[in-house]
Amino acid sequence: MLYLTESTTCNILLIGKTGTGKSSFANYLFDTDIFTTGSGEPVTGWKDNFQYHHFYISDIVINVFDSVGLL
Numbered sequence: 274m275l276y277l278t279e280s281t282t283c284n285i286l287l288i289g290k291t292g293t294g295k296s297s298f299a300n301y302l303f304d305t306d307i308f309t310t311g312s313g314e315p316v317t318g319w320k321d322n323f324q325y326h327h328f329y330i331s332d333i334v335i336n337v338f339d340s341v342g343l344l
């Protein structure tokens with residue numbers, strides 16, 4: 274059984290083909306637009322847009338990692 278403690282961290286990595294809504298889903302989780310989205314050409318790149326942010330549920334840290342789309 275998993276007991277959630279004060280030091281628990283949950284890491285969420287969003288992976289998938291390009292243009293399938295990974296960054297949009299990340300924005301939905303944060304209810305904001307901090308992750309860059311778009312259509313057409315691949316948007317999230319290794320240098321500029323590959324990023325992660327975190328939020329809390331009670332004392333649990335939720336890290337959300339956006340990723341570069343698979344072609």
Ligand SMILES: Nc1nc2c(ncn2[C@@H]2O[C@H](COP(=O)(O)OP(=O)(O)OP(=O)(O)O)[C@@H](O)[C@H]2O)c(=O)[nH]1
Pocket residue numbers: 290291292293294295296297298309310311312314315316317318340341342343
């Ligand atoms: N219809 C529809 N469109 C969506 C949905 N989620 C995202 N989109 C659109 O799909 C396009 C691509 O969304 P992104 O979130 O940038 O996709 P991504 O997977 O991060 O793409 P890459 O960063 O290139 O890998 C955008 O035009 C979004 O508005 C959805 O649930 N439904």
Ligand SMILES: [Mg+2]
Pocket residue numbers: 295296297309310316317339340342
């Ligand atoms: Mg993206």
